[in-house]
Amino acid sequence: MRAFCVPDASAGRGSDSTLRRQSQSFPKWNPNKANDFSTRHIPKVEFVVRSSKSITYQTLLVTQWRVSSFSDFSTPRKRNRSHCLPAGLTRDSSVASLSRTLPNLLRQPRMNTEANRPSGREPVIEFRHVSYQLNGRQELINDVSFAVQRGETLVLLGRSGAGKTTALKLINRLLEPTEGDVLVEGRSTIAWDPIALRRHIGYVIQEIGLFPHFTVERNIALVPRLEGWAEDRIALRVKELLEMVGLDARKFARRYPHELSGGQRQRVGVARALAADPPILLMDEPFGALDPLTRGEVQREFQALERRLRKTVVIVTHHVGESLVLGTRIGLVEAGKLAGIYSPKEFLESTEPVTAAYVAYLRMHEGIEGDE
Amino acid sequence: MSLLEYFLRHQREIFQATVEHVWLVGVTMVLSVAIGVPLGVLVTRRPWLSKPILGGANIAETIPSLALFGFLLPVPWLGGRADRLAIAALTLYALLPIIRNTSAGIAGVDAAVREAARGMGMTEGQILFQVELPLSLSTVLAGVRVATVLTIGIATIAAAVGAGGLGEFIFRGLAMVNNQLILAGAIPAALLALGADFLLSVLERRLRPAR
Numbered sequence: 001m002r003a004f005c006v007p008d009a010s011a012g013r014g015s016d017s018t019l020r021r022q023s024q025s026f027p028k029w030n031p032n033k034a035n036d037f038s039t040r041h042i043p044k045v046e047f048v049v050r051s052s053k054s055i056t057y058q059t060l061l062v063t064q065w066r067v068s069s070f071s072d073f074s075t076p077r078k079r080n081r082s083h084c085l086p087a088g089l090t091r092d093s094s095v096a097s098l099s100r101t102l103p104n105l106l107r108q109p110r111m112n113t114e115a116n117r118p119s120g121r122e123p124v125i126e127f128r129h130v131s132y133q134l135n136g137r138q139e140l141i142n143d144v145s146f147a148v149q150r151g152e153t154l155v156l157l158g159r160s161g162a163g164k165t166t167a168l169k170l171i172n173r174l175l176e177p178t179e180g181d182v183l184v185e186g187r188s189t190i191a192w193d194p195i196a197l198r199r200h201i202g203y204v205i206q207e208i209g210l211f212p213h214f215t216v217e218r219n220i221a222l223v224p225r226l227e228g229w230a231e232d233r234i235a236l237r238v239k240e241l242l243e244m245v246g247l248d249a250r251k252f253a254r255r256y257p258h259e260l261s262g263g264q265r266q267r268v269g270v271a272r273a274l275a276a277d278p279p280i281l282l283m284d285e286p287f288g289a290l291d292p293l294t295r296g297e298v299q300r301e302f303q304a305l306e307r308r309l310r311k312t313v314v315i316v317t318h319h320v321g322e323s324l325v326l327g328t329r330i331g332l333v334e335a336g337k338l339a340g341i342y343s344p345k346e347f348l349e350s351t352e353p354v355t356a357a358y359v360a361y362l363r364m365h366e367g368i369e370g371d372e
Numbered sequence: 373m374s375l376l377e378y379f380l381r382h383q384r385e386i387f388q389a390t391v392e393h394v395w396l397v398g399v400t401m402v403l404s405v406a407i408g409v410p411l412g413v414l415v416t417r418r419p420w421l422s423k424p425i426l427g428g429a430n431i432a433e434t435i436p437s438l439a440l441f442g443f444l445l446p447v448p449w450l451g452g453r454a455d456r457l458a459i460a461a462l463t464l465y466a467l468l469p470i471i472r473n474t475s476a477g478i479a480g481v482d483a484a485v486r487e488a489a490r491g492m493g494m495t496e497g498q499i500l501f502q503v504e505l506p507l508s509l510s511t512v513l514a515g516v517r518v519a520t521v522l523t524i525g526i527a528t529i530a531a532a533v534g535a536g537g538l539g540e541f542i543f544r545g546l547a548m549v550n551n552q553l554i555l556a557g558a559i560p561a562a563l564l565a566l567g568a569d570f571l572l573s574v575l576e577r578r579l580r581p582a583r
Contacts, residue, residue: 172491198493209488213506223492272492282491 025307093357122186123147124312125171130180131165140166142336143180150279153306153313154341155327157320157358163336164316171314172201182281199223202273204313206285208265210257216242216268217253223276232307240272263294270302274309283315287322299325320362324348332358378552386541390560396527397564399459401520404466408519409444409512412468412474413500429468438525440531441466458530458537460479465526466519473515479506510580517572524565528557538564 125148132141246266292313332339531539541557
């Protein structure tokens with residue numbers, strides 16, 4: 001299966017050794033020009049217009065579901081998705097199926113031509129030349145600038161220790177930038193009251209961090225209770241949220257986190273983050289601890305949810321497939337710097353050594369196992 | 373005269389001494405929890421205070437108990453009454469396990485849970501009272517258990533300064549070289565310690581957060 005999805009797109013990319021050589025020659029940001037605003041390196045930021053974005057997004061899904069129908073991949077894609085979903089495919093890992101359909105994806109006509117046109121709206125989250133140093137010495141984030149528009153899902157992709165999580169924590173002020181400004185809804189996080197800011201932003205972390213001494217119900221109701229909602233409103237909201245993430249409220253509300261499976265806990269974690277309906281959602285390796293099959297399921301559900309709720313989402317992951325499935329844009333983080341921001345399609349098509357390395361990796365590994 | 377007969381004949385005195393003993397220990401535990409738990413929390417909040425606080429408690433622990441009672445004798449308000457003096461000294465002994473277990477319990481709360489709590493916009497106070505303390509309750513209680521057993525033992529020495537309790541029998545028995553008298557103090561004290569240990573360990577297990 002893998003054999004014929006690999007060659008045509010990776011042709012010309014060369015072997016591993018060429019890749020390494022290329023990435024060494026990748027032009028680096030010039031620190032001497034740091035204060036020169038006219039030439040200052042600002043990572044490429046394109047503003048995605050919502051409508052055109054959702055088309056590509058859909059395309060990604062459609063092709064993803066059309067895994068085994070290789071025979072007709074050159075025919076124009078069907079609008080009706082239900083046609084495309086082969087029976088019995090629902091449990092397939094989305095990552096695995098995605099990588100199998102990569103060539104398919106690359107053949108799609110360019111839908112994203114408006115992608116680089118800036119929109120006039122104010123970004124929900126904006127990094128302005130943000131640096132963060134640990135203990136005033138170790139540079140974890142180095143002059144990063146980007147903006148996230150309302151309703152977007154930005155994925156920060158990068159190696160472990162590249163600074164993705166640090167960037168995320170700068171948004172809800174678990175960390176404060178050493179230099180530069182992080183703006184949330186146009187206001188610097190320093191100017192926000194940290195408690196108000198954090199209640200305004202849903203937060204999901206890899207280890208989920210459900211309170212072990214709280215039932216599922218109390219875990220989800222946490223922020224609404226802190227915000228002083230009326231009890232009957234909370235009860236309704238918990239029920240609604242549990243159903244939204246696909247858990248039976250009658251069955252799960254009274255359980256404790258240790259009585260749940262990993263996937264169920266993850267769902268509760270997402271429900272808890274959404275409880276007070278925050279307009280922004282931050283997720284740090286949200287599906288990291290799950291097996292590939294469950295991960296695929298939860299990802300797909302989250303995707304559907306996200307399209308319905310239209311939150312502004314920032315996801316941190318080191319998982320290439322996940323970023324392609326979930327992201328409307330992908331920000332590549334390398335050693336504390338933003339190497340670039342791409343739409344999923346641009347990411348796959350990009351010939352830059354770093355992105356190419358990721359794509360090559362995706363083809364080589366995630367296609368087989370659906371996970372690292 | 374068998375030991376049992378002796379106990380039966382003096383049951384009223386023994387009972388009274390036991391009540392005194394329990395009272396001494398009880399007041400001591402209330403005081404030391406009231407002081408020790410906040411200090412334990414403080415240690416986790418201001419790490420630079422951990423050395424002086426834990427160090428101080430450690431030093432108190434190393435002073436021989438008989439000597440400690442003697443040291444406290446000249447202290448104005450404390451030296452005035454024997455039970456006050458005894459309770460102050462016993463509290464100093466009971467502090468260390470409570471401070472140490474409180475700070476260890478809070479430090480042992482899953483970092484992810486704390487980060488989630490912070491990330492969701494809980495204030496420091498909310499994190500402490502709704503998350504950290506409930507989750508470290510069983511560890512804190514383990515410290516209280518150790519301290520209680522320790523205090524029940526040391527409280528027998530309080531009789532040396534005239535604070536009463538089961539120690540009375542022991543000191544009198546030692547002076548009169550009367551083993552039955554010594555046992556009349558030692559056996560109830562040992563039973564008290566075992567009983568307290570058992571009850572608190574049951575409570576502790578009940579409060580341990582499920583994993």
